[in-house]
Amino acid sequence: MTSDSTIQHPHDTRSCDAIVVGAGVVGTAIAYGLVRQGLRVLVLDGTDGDLRAAKANFGLVWVQGKGFGQPAYQQLSRRSAALWSAFARELTAESGIELDYRAEGGIHFCLGQTQWEQRAGKLSRLADQLPGHESCTEMLDRAQLQRLFPKVQFGPEVSGASYGRMDGHVNPLRLLAALQRGFQLRGGNLRTNSPVSRIAPLSGGGFSVHAGTQRFEAARVVVAAGLGSSALGPMVGLDVPLRPQRGQLLVTERLAPLLPLPASGLRQTAEGTVMIGVTQEEVGYDLSTTTVAAARMSRQAGRVLPALRQAQLVRHWSCLRVMTPDGCPVYAGSADHPGAWIALCHSGITLAAFHAGPLAAAFAQARIPDELQIFHHGRFNVPQTA
Structure with a gap:
């Protein structure tokens, strides 16, 4: 990872x-998009001790099955996935970092x-849910699955899979x-080990942001602090219910090529x-890890690919996802403090291309497009019936 000490910046x-x-x-995808604007x-x-969702990221750019009962979220996922190839090419060329991005499709196995x-x-x-849109997913029976992957030895319980043409995967740490x-x-400034403790609206407009003993000012502020947004958002009128x-x-250890495409739960x-x-x-x-979960995940993987039963496990860890009540993202501006924005989701990899592109452009222009209004957190303010 790079830090603010590695690159000199021309501005205060x-x-x-x-x-x-x-x-x-x-947050970084949005920031990257803002400097591009x-x-x-x-x-x-x-700090490194923060509750970072990225630590447990599977690295999937995933569309199939996403947004069930929530067509706007399904459409948003498709939109971002369609932007991903160009986004990856441009980011690799600019940063010099290979993302290991592949977009040959993805599999969801059925037992x-x-x-x-x-x-x-x-x-x-x-x-x-999306009439008029071509389906990007098809079902494969076992025979079709075996023809697609003739060298893969599937377990006897595998009955087939769904195949998503728009799906792919990336190295999440390289992406970050x-x-x-x-x-x-591009001249952006990244300050690590600077946890924000306070965001205060200024009387003449704009905001002061406090990190330790330091204070910074800007006309706009974007809260994209994951679970930490629960404390920071309300300071600028953006109170979003979240749960971990x-x-x-x-x-596993390194293995010979075993699975040509990413799968839900295997990559x-x-x-x-x-x-x-x-x-x-x-x-x-x-944040504990449990032997019960490890055993369940190992058994499931072995039922799909029996070769994994002989593989040595080298690491087991956990992290906390950022979840809203309905599982969909939140994008909103503050009605009380114009210039304050919030962006929250549990699908930061899939939506990275959208965040760095259309969303950053919208924030730069100080507006939320009509098609994103459905992701305002006001949707959670539904009176409870007796």
């Missing part, structure tokens, strides 16, 4: 056009005929490093390791 970081709070994938941008990041039929029914209903590097090369969701992952990286996961646990802020 204490006064800038915009301050982005949070240097994870979401010509703004002077400062990013303030917390047993019942799972296959349930998956087919869900994807059919999902396609019905490239975004930070590209941001700084624990995800545990396993990683072989460019280095040869296989990522196995991911759990979805409602356990508050508990």
Whole structure:
């Protein structure tokens, strides 16, 4: 990772056009997009001990199955995935960092005929949510799956899979490093170990942002601090209900090529390791790893690819996702304090191309397009019936 000490900046970081709070994938993608719009941008990041969702990121650029019952989210995911190839090329060229991005599609395995039929029914209903849009997913029975991957030995329970043409995967750590590097090369300033404690609106407009003993000012502020946004957002009238969701992952030793495409819960990286996961646990802020989850994930992986039963596991860890009540992103500006914005989601990799492009452009122009109004957090302000 790069830091503010590695690149010299021509401007005073204490006064800038915009301050982005949070240097994870979401915050840095937005900041990168803002400097591309010509703004002077400062990013303030917390410490290594912060609750960073990126630590448990699976690296999927994923569309299939996403947004069930929420067509706007499905359409947003498709929109960002369509931007990803150009985004990856430009970011790699600018940063000099190879992202290991591949977009040959993705697989969701089914075990047993019942799972296959349930998956087919869900994807059919999902396609019905966007009439007039071509489906980007198809169901494959076991014979079709085996013809697609003739060298892969599937477990006897594998009945088939769904195949998503728009799906892909990327190295999430390289993506974050490239975004930070590209941001700084364009004159953006990244200050690490600078957790924000206070955001205060100024009487004449704009905001002062406090990080330790330092104070910075800007006309705009973007809160993209993940779970930390629960404390910072209300300071500028952006109170968004959030909850943590624990995800545990396993990683194997390096293996010979085993899985040509990424799958939901299985991904072989460019280095040869296989990522196995991911759990979805409602356990508050508990970051523990559990043998129960490890055993369940290992068994599931072995049922799909029996070769993994012999693989040595080299790492097991967990982190906390950023979840809104409906699982969809939040993009909003403050009605009380114009110039303050918030951006939150649990799908920062898939949406990175959108965040760095159309969303950053909207923030730079101080407006939220009509098609994004559905992601305003006001949707959660529904009176409870007795």
